[in-house]
Amino acid sequence: MGGKKKRITSKIDELPEDIRIKVDFLLADTKNSYEDISQFLKEQGYMVSKSSVGRYALRSNTALQRLMEAQVQTNKLVEAIREKPDADYTEAAIMLTMNGLVNRMATAEEEFDSMPLDKAGRLIASLSRTKVYKDRVRQEMRKKADIAFGEMEAEMMKVIKEDPESVAHLKTILQKAKERMMQDD
Template sequence: MPPRSSVYQLPPEVQEELNTRLVGSGFGGYRDLSAWLKDQGYHISKSALHSYGQEFELEFKSSMEAAFTVEKLSKALVAQRDDSEAAMLEAAAMVGQEILLKLMIALRQAESDPTKAAKTISLATRSLADLGRMTLDQKKWQDQLRKQLQEEAGAKLDRLEAGARAGKGKLDAETLRIVRQEVYGLA
């Protein structure tokens, strides 16, 4: 396994600024980035930066694709339902699960220290389980809310129908039956 890039030895804030500059430069300008790092007190060759930049570009593009996937999934789910926040959470959970699975596979293949790999995979597995529980809890909440709304609508329609049968309602019984079935989908 080749040695790890010296870019990973940079302090987090310098590496973050380097990442920002890489994205801003369209993943080019390695000579200028090397000079900037030298001004910061870090000597990293442009070839080392290029290797790091190519790797970071792949990660960046993958992250952007995941973000677009979440957006597409949530728009598709919202088009089918009225609960846009729930659809966004569901789409994010789906993409998150996919990313965690890919991460676990990559860690298993790349990590040379089995103890470190096992710990990281354990954390990823726990995150995956948490996402699964979140999705299940969300679905339970949606079902409970849907049931509660149907019960409330049914009760209100029952009162309106009772008023209509007694001749005190503003709507006749047939109109209320149509509303119950067509609008609320209640028998």
């Protein structure tokens, strides 16, 4: 079937069903190490390394983990949007995408031959450029805010120059507004 990916199978996938179910049961108990499970399989007459057990565990748990992680991340993002609807969520989107890429690369040991690493590299570079651009824009916004607040303060000072108490009070108000505007969300 041209164009379709070949399903990954391992030695554990080829075990008799009752042994494979036992392996799944052993993996579910976090007290068992991959070495323990490999030793169990050797005792049953199957030579399976702890690395193979680890790769099988990653593959068998990947779909469920991705679903659960996506649900948790989505819930957190929705909650954050409710709390601060005007905030910039670019950073969160970048982190979610980067997390997905890193997970893809970490679990793709057997797919590296067919996986287009140059494409993954270009995507990582693109995300890095996006972060640099975002940081540059934020820095430019801070400079513009400093200039705007300085000019605003000068203009207001001209108006209230006669009242020193008002001048001090206005400076305090402007400083608080400036600090609030410059806070990272």
